[in-house]
Amino acid sequence: MKTAVVLLSGGLDSATCLAIAKEAGFRTLAISFRYGQRHAVELAAAQRVAKALGADRHQIADIDLRVFGGSALTADIAVPKDRAEDEMESGVPITYVPARNTIFLSFALALAEVEGALDIFIGVNAVDYSGYPDCRPDFVAAFEAMANLATKAAAVDGKKLTLHAPLMHMTKAEIIATGLKLGVDYGLTISCYDPTPDGASCGHCDSCQLRHKGFTDAGIPDPTRYA
Amino acid sequence: MKTAVVLLSGGLDSATCLAIAKEAGFRTLAISFRYGQRHAVELAAAQRVAKALGADRHQIADIDLRVFGGSALTADIAVPKDRAEDEMESGVPITYVPARNTIFLSFALALAEVEGALDIFIGVNAVDYSGYPDCRPDFVAAFEAMANLATKAAAVDGKKLTLHAPLMHMTKAEIIATGLKLGVDYGLTISCYDPTPDGASCGHCDSCQLRHKGFTDAGIPDPTRYA
Numbered sequence: 001m002k003t004a005v006v007l008l009s010g011g012l013d014s015a016t017c018l019a020i021a022k023e024a025g026f027r028t029l030a031i032s033f034r035y036g037q038r039h040a041v042e043l044a045a046a047q048r049v050a051k052a053l054g055a056d057r058h059q060i061a062d063i064d065l066r067v068f069g070g071s072a073l074t075a076d077i078a079v080p081k082d083r084a085e086d087e088m089e090s091g092v093p094i095t096y097v098p099a100r101n102t103i104f105l106s107f108a109l110a111l112a113e114v115e116g117a118l119d120i121f122i123g124v125n126a127v128d129y130s131g132y133p134d135c136r137p138d139f140v141a142a143f144e145a146m147a148n149l150a151t152k153a154a155a156v157d158g159k160k161l162t163l164h165a166p167l168m169h170m171t172k173a174e175i176i177a178t179g180l181k182l183g184v185d186y187g188l189t190i191s192c193y194d195p196t197p198d199g200a201s202c203g204h205c206d207s208c209q210l211r212h213k214g215f216t217d218a219g220i221p222d223p224t225r226y227a
Numbered sequence: 228m229k230t231a232v233v234l235l236s237g238g239l240d241s242a243t244c245l246a247i248a249k250e251a252g253f254r255t256l257a258i259s260f261r262y263g264q265r266h267a268v269e270l271a272a273a274q275r276v277a278k279a280l281g282a283d284r285h286q287i288a289d290i291d292l293r294v295f296g297g298s299a300l301t302a303d304i305a306v307p308k309d310r311a312e313d314e315m316e317s318g319v320p321i322t323y324v325p326a327r328n329t330i331f332l333s334f335a336l337a338l339a340e341v342e343g344a345l346d347i348f349i350g351v352n353a354v355d356y357s358g359y360p361d362c363r364p365d366f367v368a369a370f371e372a373m374a375n376l377a378t379k380a381a382a383v384d385g386k387k388l389t390l391h392a393p394l395m396h397m398t399k400a401e402i403i404a405t406g407l408k409l410g411v412d413y414g415l416t417i418s419c420y421d422p423t424p425d426g427a428s429c430g431h432c433d434s435c436q437l438r439h440k441g442f443t444d445a446g447i448p449d450p451t452r453y454a
Contacts, residue, residue, distance in 0.1 A: 061291060062291045066290045067454055097337075099333055099378060102336055102337075102374070106330040109325075109326040109329055110327075110329075110330060114295045124389075133376070133378060134378075134382075141375040142375075142377075146366070146373045149366040149369045150328070150329045154360075155366070195292040
């Protein structure tokens with residue numbers, strides 16, 4: 001049985017990604033990060049999701065991105081609310097965390113190397129991607145190329161490491177439909193950038209809006225608990 | 228004045244690298260990592276070096292690589308001693324930390340993005356590289372390509388990010404000669420994988436041996452304090 005490392009945030013996309021990796025027959029090692037995010041309730045969600053979907057292990061790594069400042073998700077900057085779709089689509093939003101996916105994937109790579117895994121799953125998406133540069137196909141391909149030169153398994157032992165981004169070309173509605181077929185309980189996930197301390201979603205940030213639209217487009221009742 | 232981020236470990240190579248970045252006219256932001264290393268005295272050395280060479284800022288980021296285990300530098304595995312040169316040259320040693328340079332460079336990339344820097348310096352070296360896969364020219368080139376797709380500055384604003392590895396093709400003796408010309412005080416640096424708690428070097432690990440040979444080859448008295 002092959003092992004895959006799966007980046008798990010507690011959100012809708014990464015939960016679907018974990019279900020896809022399981023369905024593909026991998027032993028799954030989920031990894032989440034305590035990175036100084038304001039919405040730490042997402043770690044509780046990640047733990048619920050890992051358990052419900054039967055991840056073989058779930059590891060939380062501590063990294064401090066607050067030293068860098070520069071993002072509404074880690075610094076004391078207001079999360080934008082009730083933006084129109086065309087506003088969301090223009091430019092990189094303040095909620096972008098500098099180099100976050102690069103850092104998360106580097107840790108996933110370390111875990112993969114230690115565990116002898118040659119597959120990494122990340123739930124990035126180029127359709128409803130909120131303007132983050134590190135969610136695009138070119139970035140994923142370039143990280144995979146780099147990873148194949150970075151590790152002992154790849155560089156010395158000649159093994160090929162694959163970075164899977166199965167949601168890349170799906171709409172949010174397609175992601176939800178895929179996850180429901182694989183048994184994902186989206187009521188366990190949280191996508192909000194600005195949730196209440198007890199884990200209710202604000203309903204107004206970009207992420208809440210994209211998520212709600214996804215359920216509407218999929219014709220599925222939105223299971224999200226809103227504040 | 229352009230800004231560069233410089234990875235600074237407290238060792239001989241990265242100190243030289245910082246001096247080279249200063250000499251090239253960059254405003255320098257040094258970054259070091261508290262990553263669960265057994266030889267934490269290297270962080271004290273990094274602070275001394277940053278101060279002595281006049282880094283404009285020195286930041287220490289906390290990251291926990293111990294969750295991964297798998298290396299003599301972070302786990303409870305004995306550091307190999309008194310290995311012959313051909314032994315050092317065969318294969319990846321146990322002191323290799325999985326994906327370490329990938330992780331360190333990812334943090335440097337985040338800092339560069341927040342600070343508007345387009346230059347990152349890393350003191351890796353393909354000649355006396357101790358068999359680490361993530362010290363080779365191909366790896367550096369692949370990381371640079373990935374970085375140019377990962378950040379807002381590069382991906383959206385079209386700015387070119389450069390990853391400098393000025394020591395790549397130098398011998399240890401050449402590195403030392405270069406640093407001395409630029410005013411590096413190597414007595415402030417520490418390279419040992421297994422130093423005493425007060426910062427004396429063991430003299431027997433691969434790193435101590437390569438370093439001592441470098442001073443000998445350069446015809447310079449070795450300023451290292453040995454246990």
